[in-house]
Amino acid sequence: MQNIAHVRSDGYIHRNSYKNKILKNEMDEEIRMKANLYYFSGTGNSLFIAKTIKATMEQEHELHNLEEKNIEGDIEVRIIPIQKFNQSKEIQDQSDVIGIIYPTYFLDAPNVVKNFVKKLSVSKNSYLFLYASYGETLGNALHNMNRMFGDNQVVENYEVVLPDNSIIFESKKEEIPKMLEVGETIIREHAKEIYRHKITAKSPYSFKYHLVAGGMKPLARKGLGFTKMKVDKDKCNGCGLCKSLCPMKNILLEEQSTLSKAPTFGKNCESCFSCLHYCPKEAITYQRMSKKKVNFQYRHPRISVKEMVDAQRDI
Ligand SMILES: Cc1cc2nc3c(=O)[nH]c(=O)nc-3n(C[C@H](O)[C@H](O)[C@H](O)COP(=O)(O)O)c2cc1C
Ligand code: SF4
Ligand code: SF4
Numbered sequence: 001m002q003n004i005a006h007v008r009s010d011g012y013i014h015r016n017s018y019k020n021k022i023l024k025n026e027m028d029e030e031i032r033m034k035a036n037l038y039y040f041s042g043t044g045n046s047l048f049i050a051k052t053i054k055a056t057m058e059q060e061h062e063l064h065n066l067e068e069k070n071i072e073g074d075i076e077v078r079i080i081p082i083q084k085f086n087q088s089k090e091i092q093d094q095s096d097v098i099g100i101i102y103p104t105y106f107l108d109a110p111n112v113v114k115n116f117v118k119k120l121s122v123s124k125n126s127y128l129f130l131y132a133s134y135g136e137t138l139g140n141a142l143h144n145m146n147r148m149f150g151d152n153q154v155v156e157n158y159e160v161v162l163p164d165n166s167i168i169f170e171s172k173k174e175e176i177p178k179m180l181e182v183g184e185t186i187i188r189e190h191a192k193e194i195y196r197h198k199i200t201a202k203s204p205y206s207f208k209y210h211l212v213a214g215g216m217k218p219l220a221r222k223g224l225g226f227t228k229m230k231v232d233k234d235k236c237n238g239c240g241l242c243k244s245l246c247p248m249k250n251i252l253l254e255e256q257s258t259l260s261k262a263p264t265f266g267k268n269c270e271s272c273f274s275c276l277h278y279c280p281k282e283a284i285t286y287q288r289m290s291k292k293k294v295n296f297q298y299r300h301p302r303i304s305v306k307e308m309v310d311a312q313r314d315i
Helices: 047-068 111-119 141-147 173-195 207-223 243-244 274-278 305-310
Strands: 032-038 074-081 091-093 097-103 120-122 129-132 156-163 229-231 249-257 260-263 284-286
Touching: 032 047, 032 207, 032 229, 047 074, 047 173, 097 111, 111 120, 129 141, 129 173, 156 173, 173 274, 229 260, 243 249, 243 274, 243 305, 274 284, 274 305
Parallel strands: 032 074, 032 097, 091 120, 097 129, 129 156
Antiparallel strands: 229 284, 249 260
């Protein structure tokens, strides 16, 4: 259990427990609160959550300093793509706040995120939170991740509905702007709670969704070919964006002739659908995608292609 001496009756951990702990950052500046936000994102929703949490935490810190007129120590919030650690054996993090932000896949967390958590060790004093986004049904996407940390680690849980990029259950185009607006308000409120280290409720386990996920994963992956992307070579212009975006380094660009190049896909696909949604020629589909769905592409409108590509640097 969390050290209850620091938990206030309103459900927040008292900030005084962090107040006297002044850290130094790489520039030798004093840091009062250090936060690392790890994220995985196919179409920008999770990156948007991470950016909104960072911006809101920084605003809260500024307000807090103004109110208390005590400007000793700053806040440092870093946003880190999870795929950077795909080849790492062990990850240690002692930051005050550690967040893991990810989309829901098949009523569960993505495998790449679970593999990251297997290698991660965090300090017992850290405020550790999970943040899952989903289109309609969360299932056990938070619960299963909680279990991976074991009973001795306190994990806080946050969730938000954002547009669904899964193609088969895609959000209606006309509903997307409202979903994004409502989602942003919720994320901002959550970020304030994260800054103040709120103690959240446990995410409940659903046996029903455990069973549904057991059928859904093989059906989507093997039956529909969710992890086997294919390209329409007549549409592809060989621009290479799909290769630059793939968080799993699963795409190669091969010469088709002396004039044209087209992607080929390996066996390490996470079905994030980044290549499919960002392809400027709508040339990528999963293996058995219905022709009716070809024109459905979703990208978070406030996340640029450059930000998505930059996340793949140094992997
Ligand atoms: C392969 C796949 C499976 C998905 N499964 C679910 C699901 O089980 N329940 C759900 O509500 N949304 C599901 N989604 C939708 C995503 O969780 C949602 O759109 C998320 O916000 C996308 O985040 P991102 O833009 O950071 O990748 C799925 C999406 C994909 C690509
Ligand atoms: S992003 Fe689309 S057009 Fe560009 S190389 Fe990939 S498949 Fe071809
Ligand atoms: S091949 Fe496409 S869907 Fe698969 S991991 Fe790479 S970007 Fe995502």
